[in-house]
Amino acid sequence: xxxxxxxxxxxxxxxxxxxxxxxxxxxxxxxxxxxxxxxxxxxxxxxxxxxxxxxxxxxxxxxxxxxxxxxxxxxxxxxxxxxxxxxxxxxxxxxxxxxxxxxxxxxxxxxxxxxxxxxxxxxxxxxxxxxxxxxxxxxxxxxxxxxxxxxxxxxxxxxxxxxxxxxxxxxxxxxxxxxxxxxxxxxxxxxxxxxxxxxxxxxxxxxxxxxxxxxxxxxxxxxxxxxxxxxxxxxxxxxxxxxxxxxxxxxxxxxxxxxxxxxxxxxxxxxxxxxxxxxxxxxxxxxxxxxxxxxxxxxxxxxxxxxxxxxxxxxxx
Amino acid sequence: xxxxxxxxxxxxxxxxxxxxxxxxxxxxxxxxxxxxxxxxxxxxxxxxxxxxxxxxxxxxxxxxxxxxxxxxxxxxxxxxxxxxxxxxxxxxxxxxxxxxxxxxxxxxxxxxxxxxxxxxxxxxxxxxxxxxxxxxxxxxxxxxxxxxxxxxxxxxxxxxxxxxxxxxxxxxxxxxxxxxxxxxxxxxxxxxxxxxxxxxxxxxxxxxxxxxxxxxxxxxxxxxxxxxxxxxxxxxxxxxxxxxxxxxxxxxxxxxxxxxxxxxxxxxxxxxxxxxxxxxxxxxxxxxxxxxxxxxxxxxxxxxxxxxxxxxxxxxxxxxxxxxxxxxxxxxxxxxxxxxxxxxxxxxxxxxxxxxxxxxxxxxxxxxxxxxxxxxxxxxxxxxxxxxxxxxxxxxxxxxxxxxxxxxxxxxxxxxxxxxxxxxxxx
Ligand SMILES: [Zn+2]
Ligand SMILES: [Zn+2]
Numbered sequence: 001x002x003x004x005x006x007x008x009x010x011x012x013x014x015x016x017x018x019x020x021x022x023x024x025x026x027x028x029x030x031x032x033x034x035x036x037x038x039x040x041x042x043x044x045x046x047x048x049x050x051x052x053x054x055x056x057x058x059x060x061x062x063x064x065x066x067x068x069x070x071x072x073x074x075x076x077x078x079x080x081x082x083x084x085x086x087x088x089x090x091x092x093x094x095x096x097x098x099x100x101x102x103x104x105x106x107x108x109x110x111x112x113x114x115x116x117x118x119x120x121x122x123x124x125x126x127x128x129x130x131x132x133x134x135x136x137x138x139x140x141x142x143x144x145x146x147x148x149x150x151x152x153x154x155x156x157x158x159x160x161x162x163x164x165x166x167x168x169x170x171x172x173x174x175x176x177x178x179x180x181x182x183x184x185x186x187x188x189x190x191x192x193x194x195x196x197x198x199x200x201x202x203x204x205x206x207x208x209x210x211x212x213x214x215x216x217x218x219x220x221x222x223x224x225x226x227x228x229x230x231x232x233x234x235x236x237x238x239x240x241x242x243x244x245x246x247x248x249x250x251x252x253x254x255x256x257x258x259x260x261x262x263x264x265x266x267x268x269x270x271x272x273x274x275x276x277x278x279x280x281x282x283x284x285x286x287x288x289x290x291x292x293x294x295x296x297x298x299x300x301x302x303x304x305x306x307x308x309x310x311x312x313x314x315x316x317x
Numbered sequence: 318x319x320x321x322x323x324x325x326x327x328x329x330x331x332x333x334x335x336x337x338x339x340x341x342x343x344x345x346x347x348x349x350x351x352x353x354x355x356x357x358x359x360x361x362x363x364x365x366x367x368x369x370x371x372x373x374x375x376x377x378x379x380x381x382x383x384x385x386x387x388x389x390x391x392x393x394x395x396x397x398x399x400x401x402x403x404x405x406x407x408x409x410x411x412x413x414x415x416x417x418x419x420x421x422x423x424x425x426x427x428x429x430x431x432x433x434x435x436x437x438x439x440x441x442x443x444x445x446x447x448x449x450x451x452x453x454x455x456x457x458x459x460x461x462x463x464x465x466x467x468x469x470x471x472x473x474x475x476x477x478x479x480x481x482x483x484x485x486x487x488x489x490x491x492x493x494x495x496x497x498x499x500x501x502x503x504x505x506x507x508x509x510x511x512x513x514x515x516x517x518x519x520x521x522x523x524x525x526x527x528x529x530x531x532x533x534x535x536x537x538x539x540x541x542x543x544x545x546x547x548x549x550x551x552x553x554x555x556x557x558x559x560x561x562x563x564x565x566x567x568x569x570x571x572x573x574x575x576x577x578x579x580x581x582x583x584x585x586x587x588x589x590x591x592x593x594x595x596x597x598x599x600x601x602x603x604x605x606x607x608x609x610x611x612x613x614x615x616x617x618x619x620x621x622x623x624x625x626x627x628x629x630x631x632x633x634x635x636x637x638x639x640x641x642x643x644x645x646x647x648x649x650x651x652x653x654x655x656x657x658x659x660x661x662x663x664x665x666x667x668x669x670x671x672x673x674x675x676x677x678x679x680x681x682x683x684x685x686x687x688x689x690x691x692x693x694x695x696x697x698x699x700x701x702x703x704x705x706x707x708x709x710x711x712x713x714x715x716x717x718x719x720x721x722x723x724x725x726x727x728x729x730x731x732x733x734x735x736x737x738x739x740x741x742x743x744x
Contacts, residue, residue: 093633094635095633095634113635115635115636115637116519116637117518117589121589121634121635135519136519137520137521138518138520171516177519202513
């Protein structure tokens with residue numbers, strides 16, 4: 001079965017608009033790429049001659065590096081534009097910046113931006129693929145793809161009925177949103193936990209449970225995903241302090257005993273060791289955090305490959 | 318001597334409970350009961366067969382951007398847009414650059430109005446100096462210079478003590494204080510309504526409570542100090558309820574709702590179109606229904622456009638970075654007809670009342686009626702005619718309308734301002 005024929009998108013803006021079938025196309029492609037990882041010649045010629053632009057209007061070393069590695073593995077030339085440093089961006093609108101990059105004959109733009117909806121906005125401005133590397137608190141689709149890809153490896157390919165608990169700052173988290181959409185489409189049951197100010201009840205409209213009692217939120221989970229707590233971002237109004245957060249909602253060794261025996265622990269990084277997650281647990285057998293990082297490469301390779309192939313076909317047509 | 322004879326229209330004049338097919342006459346800018354034979358010979362005749370003839374609309378809330386942002390709108394373009402939308406009196410907000418917080422600033426605006434406006438444009442004065450909520454503006458002097466009401470236009474005074482003194486002081490001059498009700502400690506950095514849609518879109522949400530708290534504060538001040546506070550662009554259903562109970566107690570509170578809050582909800586933001594970015598934000602269907610109920614039972618006194626023009630380049634941005642506000646003067650009638658009258662939520666006379674004598678009454682203006690002797694402000698419209706909102710057919714300098722490209726039903730055919738044809742335009 002040829003999977004690429006079924007991928008019909010120029011862009012990857014969010015998980016919300018994808019179907020389960022589209023998710024499966026990405027996983028299948030990512031599995032193919034993962035099989036090549038251990039070869040001695042790890043570079044594939046797929047995107048040779050294309051230029052991939054990493055447009056990071058908001059800093060993020062991890063995601064930027066992961067995309068760079070993925071694009072390089074596919075033999076693309078990678079150019080990184082950082083919003084804060086670049087004169088290209090200074091005082092210039094996103095539209096103008098994008099048009100400039102397009103005029104430099106870039107083939108794909110990967111964008112990280114602080115404003116929700118920015119990736120969708122950009123995808124409408126330009127004809128080349130736009131991959132959303134995180135737009136404000138809206139979506140971070142490749143993160144959710146790598147998270148669910150990892151869960152499929154650990155919990156079984158069919159996530160139907162699996163229970164996933166996401167803990168922490170859900171309100172401001174694009175990772176949480178993208179994961180909610182992905183997991184719901186895959187049939188998993190999602191529970192959100194954390195303080196009521198960061199986990200508003202209205203999330204239940206998306207078909208998830210909201211539980212503020214940590215013990216209850218952890219009890220049945222097959223996977224627990226912790227999110228980074230950033231006190232600065234909540235301008236000190238959403239919870240009292242990191243210390244208070246840790247004592248009420250942090251995952252520590254005592255609370256680990258509330259988990260099922262084979263439950264896995266996930267984190268999109270970077271971890272605040274000792275805040276949302278105890279350091280020992282981060283390095284324990286339950287933790288799949290480093291596998292997430294590796295899977296982030298192959299999932300991003302799959303997304304780059306699929307969107308680039310679609311765009312190439314579309315151009316020649 | 319200018320004489321008009323508008324024939325055979327459905328004349329709706331809610332102030333006089335008139336709704337019948339007939340003729341309407343004007344002589345030298347005033348409505349008259351009848352014309353003499355010689356006047357009939359001289360009169361310009363408008364055949365209004367099949368059309369509605371009503372008082373010119375009165376908008377208590379629009380932003381005309383002059384001085385300061387003449388690229389967005391000017392008093393000339395804004396007054397033309399108003400005339401095209403059937404408005405003959407508009408009240409211009411004080412948040413110009415500079416703001417109208419001094420006698421000189423008001424005089425400057427009045428001069429431009431005298432020179433450029435094609436309809437009756439009335440300036441407001443600021444409540445506080447520089448609209449920054451720190452010290453009272455010279456309210457009495459602003460009235461003498463021509464301000465018809467006091468408002469910080471888009472800013473809500475956060476300091477309750479200052480607000481209290483301001484409304485108390487303005488009341489001494491019989492001035493209404495118009496307030497944009499927003500507790501900004503709750504809305505800092507927010508761009509839409511707080512709820513399911515803000516969670517979905519990842520945009521920061523403004524809670525209803527930010528509006529409700531300031532509505533409550535204003536109700537309390539109006540009750541305690543006998544001041545008349547007019548609450549601008551109410552959007553929260555809970556606020557409607559607060560206002561309803563205040564009115565039951567006889568408190569001097571009035572309120573307006575905009576065509577967009579009456580017709581649209583937060584779901585319109587699903588594609589991050591900045592045309593829907595307004596403050597207060599579009600809220601839920603439940604809020605929208607509450608606003609309509611408020612209009613039906615008189616809790617909401619009138620409809621105001623909150624016309625807030627911005628250029629395309631300013632609106633064409635990431636949602637977080639675009640300015641708040643939408644264009645409204647030219648679409649108000651059609652949108653309200655569609656939402657309220659064609660859906661049988663209000664009768665046509667009830668809608669017209671909300672756009673004529675009721676807003677006029679809030680500021681004590683002798684407008685919004687076809688009574689004999691009143692200024693001949695007249696709007697003639699076809700409630701059924703379809704038109705497409707496009708960049709080309711908007712008279713406003715800005716085209717930030719969420720209805721752009723859509724077909725609306727109900728079109729203004731002619732607007733007379735004090736007996737002069739203001740629309741269709743002469744040029
Ligand atoms: Zn306002
Ligand atoms: Zn306004």
